[in-house]
Amino acid sequence: MASITLDDVTKEFGEGGDAVVAVDDVSLDIEDGEFVVFVGPSGSGKSTLMRMVAGLETQTDGDVSIGDTVVNQLGPRARDIAMVFQNYALYPNMTVEENMSFGLKMSTDLSADEIERTVTETAEMMGIESLLDNTPGELSGGQQQRVALGRAIVRDPNVFLMDEPLSNLDAKLRTTMRTEINRLQSDLGVTTLYVTHDQTEAMTMGDRLVVLNYGELQQVGTPLECFYRPANRFVAGFIGSPSMNFFEGEVTDGTLVADGFEYDLSERMQANVGDRTAVTLGARPEDYTLSDEPTDNGFEVVVDVVEPMGSVSYVYVRSVAASHDETFVVEVDGQQPISEGERLHAHVAATDVHLFDTQSGETIHQRELTDDAENALSKPLENASAGAD
Amino acid sequence: MSTQTQTETTTTSETGVARLRELWNDYLPYWFIAPMVLVMLLITFFPGAYDLYLSVIEEPTFDVFAAEFVGLQNYATAFGRGGALHSFIITVTVVVSALALESVLGFGLAALVAGVESERLQSFYRVLFIIPMAVAPVSLATIGRIMLNSEIGVIPYLIEATTPFAAPAFLSEIPLLTVVLLDTWNWTPFMFIIFYAGLSSVPDTLIEASRVDGAPLWRRYLHVVIPYMKPVVFVATLIRLIDLFRTFGVVYGLTQGGPGTATQLVSINIYEQMFINNSPGVAAAIAVVYLVFVVAIANIVIAKVGFEGVWD
Secondary structure, eight states: OOOEEEEEEEEEESSGGGOEEEEEEEEEEEOTTOEEEEEOSTTSSHHHHHHHHHTSSOOSEEEEEETTEEOTTOOGGGGTEEEEOTTOOOOTTSOHHHHHHHHHHHHOOOOHHHHHHHHHHHHHHHTOGGGTTSOGGGSOHHHHHHHHHHHHHTTOOSEEEEESTTTTSOHHHHHHHHHHHHHHHHHHOOEEEEEESOHHHHHHHOSEEEEEETTEEEEEEOHHHHHHSOSBHHHHHHSSSSOOEEEEEEEETTEEEETTEEEEOOHHHHHHHTTOOEEEEEEOGGGEEEESSOOTTOEEEEEEEEEEOSSEEEEEEEETTOSSOOOEEEEEETTSOOOTTOEEEEEEOGGGOEEEETTTOBEEEOOOOOHHHHHHHHSOOSOTTGGGO | OOHHHHHHHHHHTOOHHHHHHHHHHHTHHHHHHHHHHHHHIIIIIHHHHHHHHHHTBSSOOSSGGGSOBOTTHHHHHHHTTTOHHHHHHHHHHHHHHHHHHHHHHHHHHHHHHHTOSOHHHHHHHHHHHHGGGGSOHHHHHHHHHHHHOTTTOHHHHHHHHHSSSOOOOTTTTSHHHHHHHHHHHHHHHHHHHHHHHHHHTSOHHHHHHHHHTTOOHHHIIIIIIHHHTHHHHHHHHHHHHHHHHTOOHHHHHHHTTOSTTTTOOHHHHHHHHHHTSOOHHHHHHHHHHHHHHHHHHHHHHHHHHOOOOOOO
């Protein structure tokens, strides 16, 4: 078990003028036993960051520490880590048992008997004891995934590193394994770094999220903090599905004028906006209502496409007054009858609105929450994954 | 034509075209493989059979039935006076040592070049190490004779100039080793390029997984990389093995099997029996034994190691 500290870590690929900055000056403290998810789109540097913790990449600048040791100069072998790869990276020439015992043989002094016992115990825990004599080629994707996890667990390392371990699984299996990894992590209490581009995995798995974009740290916080208190427009758009809707506008006399609608800002909003004029309004699809009657701050929309999901429907609508064809998403109750081409009034309550500085993308106004939700955010959640079990 | 077809055609009394069609349809699979069988007969079976025929007659004649049958006498001559056994030993020595050297060197070079960071440098090395393979055997032999010459050769000169040792007379004192080394120089590139391609096919994550598992470099190669490349290693070795058994030009050009019979490969022995001693029967006898020998070895290797598909 160990904490992990990243101190001004930078990674550049290439030399001189062609250099690409993959990770830009990231500092981060990860506590012992914590489950931290690195999340971001492709090319955000999340995998590179993890690979630097693994020792598979060397940072251009900055320090990586595991426990109290600065590990900059140490190879993966000396860092006492175990890693699960996206394509599992099982050794195809070895049986499951050999795959799982390889790390123990290479990096410990355990006797053959002890290794065999440890491997058998772990295999039983993972439910793969019947597969021990098979080679990876004979296993299904889900079974390979379990073996890859088992191979990491059997090492009893200081740190687990998981690089998109679920992205090669089908959707149903992914959900099952998500829960299972959560359970394993809380049972074992090993510090875990988990890389994903899937915001559902990020929300449901981590104690804390590290949101990255273009190699820069966007926000570090619990999943709900990132969801309700996004630090900037990128985080607001990335966390949550479907994504938040954004409308760029101009603030004049306490009113935000966007293409297609106007929105009267509340006093608190106006105070937060200050003398800015270029402001972006953000509101999540589930915070909109669609009704037949006009409302304050509402505007008329025409329904473009309806995607029924069962319990809810995603309705893509376009402002009637807008000069463009772009639609935005509204999530409505699945039983609300809505058909394409229908004209309705869209409305979002002042309490649910986020405002962003259009130039910098910084959040300048956060939505309001109920007191209970607000209190839950102020202290880090004990185990954000508990709800998913 | 089977009797069944005959009875059918007579009872239904059809026209000739219909009979042809029936013949075609009844034996359809055989017609399809017939061209291949014909080619095989012409290029494999006929020369083999003719070789076997030559090995059991006194002397070839225009009228094949007029030739005098001598039983195994040519074989006795081949393994007695003909020195066939000696040639087999020489050949096996050359094949085994050259194959070992070429495999090890080829793999080492491939691993080194694959480890070069710069793309441009890597492709430069790739081209550089392939060049020897492009040299024709006779040119190579001629170049070798000049470079290794005790009087005017650059290699003996360099050895004497840069080391305290006296240069050996390559072609007279250590001819067998010289032959092996020259073949190694010529054919290591072949192993290099196949192993290089094989190394490139090993997934990065597999190597990373073994690094995370704590395996030191040599164990990564031993337990992960080489087992993954097993099919490639096998195919390359098999091809080179069979090819080495056919070596002729370089060695003949370099030493003509000499001095004495020190480098007399089976291929050279067969050539000399045929064209210098004018004993086609003896040459054919050695060739028959050699054919059986090489085919047996190739089959043992295939059976022992086995063709295995690439890992999924």
